[in-house]
Each structure stands twice: as C-alpha cells, then as structure tokens.
Amino acid sequence: MRFTSLSRPLLLDLKCRGYNLLTSYNSLDLSNSTWQPLRVHNVHEYLLQMNFNGSNTYLKKPTILVIDQVLKHIDDNKFGGEVFVEDDHSQRLQQKCRLYDLRYHFTANPEIYDFSFDPQRLLIRNHALRTGDHDIYFKYLAMYYQEHVTYERRDIEELTGTLMCLDANQAEKWFKKHHVTVMESDIWICDEDAILKVLAVKEHDHHWGILDDTEEMIYNLINPQELVLLRDIFWIDPRII
Structure with a gap:
C-alpha cells in the first residue's frame, strides 16, 4: 500500500486498471486531498444512487470525482493531493x-x-x-x-460510497465523536486491511464480552482505545445502527 501524488500518468494507469472514480472524505480543498480509487459498473447510475442515498445523519457523503473528467482538467491545477494505491x-x-x-x-x-x-x-x-x-x-x-x-x-x-479510510488521528476523533465503545473487524483485527464496523456506542445497554482470542481470524471485537494502538490505517464502515 502506498500514497502516490495525483498526476496524469497515475490517472491513466488507474483508468487502464479499470478504475473510474476517485473519492475523498477530506476534500474541502480539491488541490490537497487524499483520494481512494474505485471501480463501479455504471458511473451514471452510481452517482444517481449516491445523490439519493438516504438521510442517515451519521454518514458523511464523500466527494466523488470521475477520472475521465479529472483527466480533462488535471493540467489546470484544480486537482491535487495523494491517491491511496494498493499494489498487487x-x-x-x-x-x-x-x-x-x-x-x-x-x-x-x-x-x-x-x-x-x-x-x-x-x-x-x-x-x-x-x-x-x-x-x-x-x-x-x-x-x-x-x-x-x-x-x-x-x-x-x-x-x-461511504467506506472511510482514515489515519490514526482521524479515526480516534471519529470514534470519540460518535461515542463508539466496541468495533468488530471482518478479518483479523491486526491486519490493516480489516474493515471495522461499529458494534456498540455508549447509548447501547448491551455489554459485549471482548475476548483476547488471537486464534480467531474473523469477527474480532475490540474497543477503540486499544484499536488505535494497533495500526496506522483504519478502514471504517461508518453506518451506525
């Protein structure tokens, strides 16, 4: 995994590999953002879906750029930042x-x-x-x-459309903002590729038993305080039940 500066050669490479969109959650400044490339089957339908995708106040909609459109304006210095690229x-x-x-x-x-x-x-x-x-x-x-x-x-x-990729500081702030008490990973919790979903927040009455079971490699439970010590990158499903 690596962060690569947004450039015409990178965009062309991503396009050749089947990617057609870039998304970002910290894109107030389009010239200095962190982007994640995506492949979707139909760009038009996907953008329509995102525009009408519910009203959950916990979800922060990402900024979405169409790679073909960015290529047309990449030389105008309107777009910049880094792209999160996973090799092989x-x-x-x-x-x-x-x-x-x-x-x-x-x-x-x-x-x-x-x-x-x-x-x-x-x-x-x-x-x-x-x-x-x-x-x-x-x-x-x-x-x-x-x-x-x-x-x-x-x-x-x-x-x-809502999956977040955050660094440790951003993740810790997000956990505190939403009062998260328990997270669950899809794959092994020590793997930075694990996608984390919120299992409990302070308002929930249920008490989850968090076991120190290093043998299990799926569905691991962990509290945010311990989680932020394990990794530098956090893939988070922001949907809170």
Missing part, C-alpha cells in the same frame, strides 16, 4: 486465502461453512470493498450463495 491486490488476496485456509481448512471442508461464517467470503468481500473490484465478490456469491446476491449487491454498492 490480487496476489495479496491469494496469499491471505492460503493463510486463512491453514486456520479454517475451507478448501478441504467447504461444507462446514455457511454464508454468515465463511472466512473465504469475508476475505473476498473485504478485497472487493477496498479495491473496487466488486465482480470477484459477486461471482463468488453466484457460485456459492446465489440467494444472497441481490441483497449483497445493494449493500456493497451502498458501503462503497
């Missing part, structure tokens, strides 16, 4: 699947796993959300969990 993400996914298979043996025993507890599905979903490569996830669902395709397609497209 397909190879990275394969490596993770092999690692998790050593723990869960899902290749040899797929019948013991279902949709709610399928480590390979979670790894592929995580990859799809962070890289914008949604097709690989939908193909996996069509092969193994066809009944979940429609719901998951809606959920993935919604979360793609």
Whole structure:
C-alpha cells in the first residue's frame, strides 16, 4: 500500500486498471486531498444512487470525482493531493486465502461453512470493498450463495460510497465523536486491511464480552482505545445502527 501524488500518468494507469472514480472524505480543498480509487459498473447510475442515498445523519457523503473528467482538467491545477494505491491486490488476496485456509481448512471442508461464517467470503468481500473490484465478490456469491446476491449487491454498492479510510488521528476523533465503545473487524483485527464496523456506542445497554482470542481470524471485537494502538490505517464502515 502506498500514497502516490495525483498526476496524469497515475490517472491513466488507474483508468487502464479499470478504475473510474476517485473519492475523498477530506476534500474541502480539491488541490490537497487524499483520494481512494474505485471501480463501479455504471458511473451514471452510481452517482444517481449516491445523490439519493438516504438521510442517515451519521454518514458523511464523500466527494466523488470521475477520472475521465479529472483527466480533462488535471493540467489546470484544480486537482491535487495523494491517491491511496494498493499494489498487487490480487496476489495479496491469494496469499491471505492460503493463510486463512491453514486456520479454517475451507478448501478441504467447504461444507462446514455457511454464508454468515465463511472466512473465504469475508476475505473476498473485504478485497472487493477496498479495491473496487466488486465482480470477484459477486461471482463468488453466484457460485456459492446465489440467494444472497441481490441483497449483497445493494449493500456493497451502498458501503462503497461511504467506506472511510482514515489515519490514526482521524479515526480516534471519529470514534470519540460518535461515542463508539466496541468495533468488530471482518478479518483479523491486526491486519490493516480489516474493515471495522461499529458494534456498540455508549447509548447501547448491551455489554459485549471482548475476548483476547488471537486464534480467531474473523469477527474480532475490540474497543477503540486499544484499536488505535494497533495500526496506522483504519478502514471504517461508518453506518451506525
């Protein structure tokens, strides 16, 4: 993973790799922002969906730029900043699947796993959300969990538009602002690629048992105070129930 300065060669490279959008949550100044590249199937439909996407006050809508439009104006110095780029993400996914298979043996025993507890599905979903490569996830669902395709397609497209990538300082402020008490990771909590969702805030009455179980590599629970000590990058699903 690396941050690369926004430039015409980078945009052309992203376009060749299938990316068509840039998103940012700290883009008050378009010339000095941090951008995340995304792939969506239909840019026009995606932008329409984002414009009409609910009114949840917890969600901060991102700034979205169409790469083709940015290319037309990149020489006008209107756009700048850095782009978060992950190299060799397909190879990275394969490596993770092999690692998790050593723990869960899902290749040899797929019948013991279902949709709610399928480590390979979670790894592929995580990859799809962070890289914008949604097709690989939908193909996996069509092969193994066809009944979940429609719901998951809606959920993935919604979360793609709100998923945040924050540094430690930004994440700590966000946790405090929303009074977050418990987070849950999709994959291993010590992996910076893990996507974190809010499981509890101060207003919730339920008390969650946070176990120090380093053997489990999915659905780890952790409080924000410990979480900010583990990593420099935080992928956060900002939807709060």
